[in-house]
Amino acid sequence: MNGFEKRANLIKNKIMKTTFNMLRTSGPKRIRIADISKEAKVSQVTIYNYFGSKETLLQEVFKNYANNVIAEFEDYMNGGHSLKEKIEYILFMEKKYYNELSPGLIKELLIDDQELTRYVEEVYKEKTLPLTIRIIGEGKKSGEISEDVSIESVLGFIQLFMNQYELILGMAQQSSDLDKFLDGMVHMFFYGICGKP
Incomplete structure (x- = not known):
């Protein structure tokens, strides 16, 4: 150069x-x-x-941001962490990025921009989803995820959780101990409200 x-x-x-x-x-x-x-x-x-144009600039800024987030996600998933740590990262990766670009702001960027929406869908299908499926499959093989639970069920549960992320984060911020609240949510994700079986 x-x-x-x-x-x-x-x-x-x-x-x-x-x-x-x-x-x-x-x-x-x-x-x-x-x-x-x-x-x-x-x-x-x-x-x-x-x-x-301003629109192209905003697209490049968002794509650059998303590419950095995805690179961090891939590094973490391939970094030798336990299944629990990986799932916790998936569930709460937005906690780290929430203060950078809130979900509401991201929605505002995507709502009128079909190209950006296609880009996000493509990244999810080609990178995020296959890596998440791989991690869940590894968890099933190692016995950390029950054979009775399908990969689709785990993906659905993660999606339910992430769809309510803004609400959950708001509740966590209102609690007296944010980390304890979030740890409790991860515990319930893995073991329900009754503890380990």
Whole structure:
């Protein structure tokens, strides 16, 4: 990479980082190229030269964020952790990212952007789902997940949990001990309310 390419990369990354930080406090519809330009200390023309439109910039920012999340997910799943730790990570990975981009903000980004919605569905089908299925299969082989429970049942239970994630996190934040609350949720995921069988 020559000096021009390095400089161009630095400017592009600066624009994307600025946009990401602005997304965390404002919705995508409230962000203007003029605001990004002022905050990033680059001209509006520079932003248009690199990205073409605000929509393309937002797509690239979100895809970059999602790619980083997926890379961390894959690293963790392949990192020699116990099944319980892996399931806990799946259930609560959003806890880490919730303060970066809330589920409501992500929905707002996806609602009017079919390309971004397709991208998210593709990543889920091609990366996240197969890796999760592999982890569940490994748990069944090792006896950590009952043979009586199908992979589809575990996936369904995880999905039920994640569909209510915002509500569960809100309850956890209102509890006197957030970590204890979340540990209890993981315990119930594995053993129900009666403890280990």
